[in-house]
Amino acid sequence: MDPMYPPELTDPIRDEIKAMGLSEATTAAQVEAALAKPGPVLVFVNSVCGCAAAGARPGLSQALAAAAKKPEVVTVFAGVDREAVQAARAHFAEYPPSSPSAALLKDGEVVWMLHRHQIEGRQAQQVAELFKQAFTQYC
Numbered sequence: 001m002d003p004m005y006p007p008e009l010t011d012p013i014r015d016e017i018k019a020m021g022l023s024e025a026t027t028a029a030q031v032e033a034a035l036a037k038p039g040p041v042l043v044f045v046n047s048v049c050g051c052a053a054a055g056a057r058p059g060l061s062q063a064l065a066a067a068a069k070k071p072e073v074v075t076v077f078a079g080v081d082r083e084a085v086q087a088a089r090a091h092f093a094e095y096p097p098s099s100p101s102a103a104l105l106k107d108g109e110v111v112w113m114l115h116r117h118q119i120e121g122r123q124a125q126q127v128a129e130l131f132k133q134a135f136t137q138y139c
Helices: 005-021 028-035 050-066 080-089 124-138
Strands: 039-046 072-077 101-106 109-114
Touching: 005 050, 005 072, 028 039, 028 072, 028 080, 039 050, 039 080, 050 124, 072 080, 101 124, 109 124
Parallel strands: 039 072
Antiparallel strands: 039 101, 101 109
16 A cells, blocks of 8 residues: 655655654564563654644654653654554554554553644643653653
8 A cells, every 4th residue: 555645745754753863663573673672662653744743753852852761762654654553553552543643662561642632732842741751750
């Protein structure tokens, strides 16, 4: 199945993720390998939407820069890397699909979830605070 979005739109977003130092999973096997690691792993479900660009990605970047303790982070791209997104969402299937979103798993169990409705309409600093609180509590 072809991606929903053309590379001209998604490549700059992928470059932003790489500049943040995050690992990107484009296959189910990459997702499984990332989530098999012990300790906390944040799965960030990336998106092309405005709330991902204005709040989620910059908020995550700010939180990671400020965190004394932080999880490993793996990203999957909704509407683009469907196999990876499906594999990631299978690990937090008890929550409705949302993009952007983030799930913090510790030793394979979901301990925290951030949904799109918690990102929409918020500034990056506000989203960063949500991430930082989760990192402080679970990392």
